[in-house]
Amino acid sequence: MPAVSPLSSRLRVLLIALCLLPLAGRARAPDPETASIRSQVEQLAAAGGAMSALTDFYRQRQYAPAWTRPATVDQLLAALAGTASDGLDPEDYGLSRLKAMRAALADDKAAPAQRARFDLRATDAYLAALVQLYRGKVAPVTLDPHWNFEERPLDPAQDLQAAIDAVDSGRVAELFARARPQDPLYDRLRDALARLRAVAQRGGWPGLPDGPTLKPGMRDARVPLLRQRLVAGGYLPAGEAAGERYDATLEAAVKQFQRDQYLAADGGVGAATRAALNVTANRRVDQLRVNLERARWLMHEVQGDFVVVDIAGYKVSYYKDGKSVWSSRVQVGKPYRSTPVFKSRITYITLNPTWTVPPTILKHDIVPKIRADPGYLAANRIRVLDSKGQLVPPRSVNWNNPRGIVLRQDAGPGNSLGRLVIRFPNPYAVYLHDTPHQELFGASRRDFSSGCIRVQHARELAVLLLGDPAKWDRVALDRAIDTGRTQTVNLARPVPLLLAYWTVHLHRDGRVSYRPDIYQRDGRLLAALDRRRVSPLDALPGGAP
Numbered sequence: 001m002p003a004v005s006p007l008s009s010r011l012r013v014l015l016i017a018l019c020l021l022p023l024a025g026r027a028r029a030p031d032p033e034t035a036s037i038r039s040q041v042e043q044l045a046a047a048g049g050a051m052s053a054l055t056d057f058y059r060q061r062q063y064a065p066a067w068t069r070p071a072t073v074d075q076l077l078a079a080l081a082g083t084a085s086d087g088l089d090p091e092d093y094g095l096s097r098l099k100a101m102r103a104a105l106a107d108d109k110a111a112p113a114q115r116a117r118f119d120l121r122a123t124d125a126y127l128a129a130l131v132q133l134y135r136g137k138v139a140p141v142t143l144d145p146h147w148n149f150e151e152r153p154l155d156p157a158q159d160l161q162a163a164i165d166a167v168d169s170g171r172v173a174e175l176f177a178r179a180r181p182q183d184p185l186y187d188r189l190r191d192a193l194a195r196l197r198a199v200a201q202r203g204g205w206p207g208l209p210d211g212p213t214l215k216p217g218m219r220d221a222r223v224p225l226l227r228q229r230l231v232a233g234g235y236l237p238a239g240e241a242a243g244e245r246y247d248a249t250l251e252a253a254v255k256q257f258q259r260d261q262y263l264a265a266d267g268g269v270g271a272a273t274r275a276a277l278n279v280t281a282n283r284r285v286d287q288l289r290v291n292l293e294r295a296r297w298l299m300h301e302v303q304g305d306f307v308v309v310d311i312a313g314y315k316v317s318y319y320k321d322g323k324s325v326w327s328s329r330v331q332v333g334k335p336y337r338s339t340p341v342f343k344s345r346i347t348y349i350t351l352n353p354t355w356t357v358p359p360t361i362l363k364h365d366i367v368p369k370i371r372a373d374p375g376y377l378a379a380n381r382i383r384v385l386d387s388k389g390q391l392v393p394p395r396s397v398n399w400n401n402p403r404g405i406v407l408r409q410d411a412g413p414g415n416s417l418g419r420l421v422i423r424f425p426n427p428y429a430v431y432l433h434d435t436p437h438q439e440l441f442g443a444s445r446r447d448f449s450s451g452c453i454r455v456q457h458a459r460e461l462a463v464l465l466l467g468d469p470a471k472w473d474r475v476a477l478d479r480a481i482d483t484g485r486t487q488t489v490n491l492a493r494p495v496p497l498l499l500a501y502w503t504v505h506l507h508r509d510g511r512v513s514y515r516p517d518i519y520q521r522d523g524r525l526l527a528a529l530d531r532r533r534v535s536p537l538d539a540l541p542g543g544a545p
Helices: 006-028 032-046 052-060 070-086 095-104 112-135 156-169 172-179 184-201 223-232 248-260 271-277 281-301 359-372 438-442 458-466 474-482 522-530
Strands: 306-310 315-320 323-333 342-351 382-386 405-409 420-423 447-449 453-455 487-500 504-506 512-514
Touching (some): 032 052, 032 112, 052 112, 070 095, 070 112, 070 172, 070 184, 112 156, 112 172, 112 281, 156 172, 184 504, 281 487, 281 504, 323 438, 323 458, 342 458, 342 474
Parallel strands (some): 306 487, 323 447
Antiparallel strands (some): 306 315, 315 323, 342 487
16 A cells, blocks of 8 residues: 555545534534524613523523423423412413413424523523512512611522522422422411412302391301301311300300400400401402512521511510510500511610600690690600700790700609610611500500500510620519619620511411501502513513513
């Protein structure tokens, strides 16, 4: 065989490479579906990056389609449908449209652009649902401009990678489960929603017709309906004795319902109790949905040691290592002077406080009383001060138009703040405090204050907050208060405080009670929750439904 020269060998290699070059170029070219995804993603990015998570999702994948395996798509569609159990709306993520688009792709002739549109829609739904489960659908600051709770933390790079990995590994359902608040209370709210929806789908519970007040011992044709209603609400076991007599068992159930509704627990079913009983199951479903959304906003905050004021529940609780170790009744703000929702840190306690009258209370409450009774100031040990803190004789003030004055009540048993104040920084001049109006804690509804939180057994809470049994046990605290001297006691470490608004309550026995919406906050949140989400993909040519 003749020898091949080095030059001929190199030429041959070059010719082979040139012949293969078009084939290599074709191998590297993106398939039509990937090209279509890239085109649409770049259009989104050019429009202002309205969907940065979606664009980053595909950029990291070099724009390759994500939803190519039927089993993974099945998981996604089931997970989207499952958001209904969280009080969310699967149609916010276009579930029906996704199902229709998927069915159309069963045709082998489906165009690459059609497949690309499905892939983008699926990813849009996937990411949107995960974020809404994780943080809530509604931005709370849009309903309350003073909202200062922190959002549940997200790591954009890490969490996006987790979303990509879940698709690639076929673990979409697991990621949805992890996105939900990891708290047993949230799971119990979801269970309660499922049970109540089942009741609603069976037609709800019976309404109680108007008529004379039902009282224990009476016989009335409405008693069987009352019994059915209380069985449906979990206040009576199924199969309770029938008949038209209002017996002792029914009376006990009615009283429990009344207590849960902050009504006078007298056992009589009059107009107020009847109205509460006749709230429909569907309305209670909405109430649970609203509170599930609040749980998505706040559950991540309840860790370690903290104090929670449950405004609509008229209760304050102290938590140690995430578990409630103490609770007591509170009085909160009147509806027109509502107690605000916010987060702070308790830093110190004032014993035997004086009370500087806030301007609103001065104008609307105190000045009218002074006009009606010139002896009001002396009787309540309130001093008049000028802007420099100097005493001013009350008779020198024009009470028809008082200007440049401050009213300050002396410390003592009759002080409006009681004998101690628990303080925390906030712009509302709101605090937790003792009160001379202890009798009001016996009321069912306790919205009596001008915004501050009056605490029953405030000294017990103070001892827990101080956390120093050697120096500040209950005996030591009482002794310091008994001196009558105003004194500031700093906490060894600040304790987080959450002022929250919940209109449902889960009892240990599994029963759910629905509270009056004293500040009318549920309606606005429900309207925002029901507002249909608009996908930025709708802005693309041919993208709108």
